[in-house]
Amino acid sequence: MNMLHTINKSPFENSTMSSCIAMCSQDSSILFIEDGVISVMKSTKFSELIENALKEFKMYVLKPDLEARGLSLNNVIEGVEIVGYDEFVDLTTEHKTVQSWL
């Protein structure tokens, strides 16, 4: 189902991100917000999982939350789209439903 998943937790904190990727169906998208933004950094133990998942899902990360944490935009894994709140709103309206993983 055409669903937007939002992830707001660091993958180093709990298993939300891995569970979401395992559960997601193919035409879904994933938006990383709040502490979730750390998921899409290059060279972590989760980078490979993200890179593989990018072949199946579109992924987005919220720019203000990257900046609030001092995370460099250059360190975002290629293929993950960096978006603002305007695009966050568009993503929620373009998908049929929104699942917030908390």
Place this chain on the structure above:
Amino acid sequence: MKLGILINEGPYQHQASDTALQYVKAALKKGHEIYRVFFYNDGVNNATRLATPPQDDRNITKEWASLAKDHGIDLVVCVAAAQRRGILDKGEAERNGKDSDNIEDGFRISGLGQLVEAGIQADRLITFGD
């Protein structure tokens, strides 16, 4: 599009209420309608007018109240969650024999049916929490 918002986390706890505020502001700017914001669990703590954050910090409760005033947004606080956490309007304070109420202008206390209704009436229901 009609958007419903559910907030499950109190202000200053982590980031849910801030994210929801920014999301709602962006949605309004794009011309969407906010059908209702429902405050549930610790989210009801967003509704106390007695909170006094430092002057150089954001006042989340006032921001919700002014958004509600400017755009006619329905801010609903869950009654059962509110009673447990001491969030009261005048009627609830009198009914429970309390000496005061503390709800901010623009918020109203009601039941879970309001969340169900938002889920049915809004085109999307978006949850913010911890």
